[in-house]
Amino acid sequence: MSAGRSSAASDTITQLEAARHLALSDAAYYPQIVPGVLPIIGPTATLELRRWGADFLAETFAIPIFATEQKERLVSVVLQMLKDYLETPAEDASVIKSTVQAVTSIYPLAFRYT
Numbered sequence: 001m002s003a004g005r006s007s008a009a010s011d012t013i014t015q016l017e018a019a020r021h022l023a024l025s026d027a028a029y030y031p032q033i034v035p036g037v038l039p040i041i042g043p044t045a046t047l048e049l050r051r052w053g054a055d056f057l058a059e060t061f062a063i064p065i066f067a068t069e070q071k072e073r074l075v076s077v078v079l080q081m082l083k084d085y086l087e088t089p090a091e092d093a094s095v096i097k098s099t100v101q102a103v104t105s106i107y108p109l110a111f112r113y114t
Contacts, residue, residue: 030070
């Protein structure tokens with residue numbers, strides 16, 4: 001069963017990478033892609049998917065091609081996911097590292113007008 005699970009995760013990552021490349025080629029897709037991937041990369045997803053998800057979120061909020069105003073609109077959408085990653089007992093170090101990178105990029109966006 002683990003081989004099937006690994007294969008399914010691999011297929012999913014291939015599809016997620018296609019979405020990522022689409023967003024990288026045209027940042028206008030980020031507002032649709034980010035909410036769409038959250039259910040797939042959640043804290044109960046496989047480790048491979050959580051790693052991909054945390055990396056994707058870190059990249060999304062750090063990348064300059066994605067406008068700050070659009071990033072601000074997505075902050076509230078991703079905060080719970082990032083919190084869940086950080087609160088998952090014994091979470092993978094790679095997931096934690098990318099989550100912290102994402103939060104670091106999000107912090108000034110979240111508190112810009114307060």
